Amino acid sequence: MNNSNLNLLIGLAMGLNLLALGTSRLPALIRAMSVQGVILGVMPILMERPDWRVLLVALATIGGKGLLIPGLLRRAMRTVQIDRELEPLIGFVPSLLLGAGGTIAALALTHLLPLLPEHAGMLLVPGALATVLTGFILLIGRTKAISQVCGYLILENGIYLFGLLLIHAMPLLVEAGVLLDLTVGVFILGIIVDRIQRAFDSLDTRKLTALHE
Secondary structure: OOOOHHHHHHHHHHHHHHHHOOOOEEHHHHHHHHHHHHHHHHHHHHOOOOOOHHHHHHHHHHHHHHHHHHHHHHHHHHOOOOOOOOOOOOOOHHHHHHHHHHHHHHHHHHHHOOOHHHHHOOOOHHHHHHHHHHHHHHHHHEEEEHHHHHHHHHHHHHHHHHHHHHHHOOOOHHHHHHHHHHHHHHHHHHHHHHHHHHHOOOOHHHHHHOOOO
């Protein structure tokens, strides 16, 4: 295991969290999520001796998180002809400050956790905590459904980072379960996005409050 290379990738993923929180442009948000997915896909190869299970997890992660899902989101964005988040519930600067503060807190609190010796020098836990927090902020602070889908996917990336702590014990089971949850979640969110667009000709989820029996 090369901790320096792994920590570099996790640091890049954490930087992409801040980019996602600070941008109003949906293409930039989708791109940040896509690059983060590719970075996460490479990590199992650095952590574990490459065999067919590890390579399968890496390829599935890169293909799903880095290519397939971002491609579908870009297609949805072009279909509804929106490319900006104009009226977020939590502003971009406050979101960025919350994300930066959460990242610093995650780095500080990790030293208090009873980690295994092989995990003590790694940024997996603070990276996972910071990424989950970023996903939550995007989910509750954005109004466009596409932005919220990206928030869900980034949150799932944080869960994936937690799962990498168990890659030596269960190199395929944890990641396969997370990818299954991801597939189901994106499928459901895709249906929701389609129904919102058909009903309101907009992807602003605040318009759901206009629903009546």
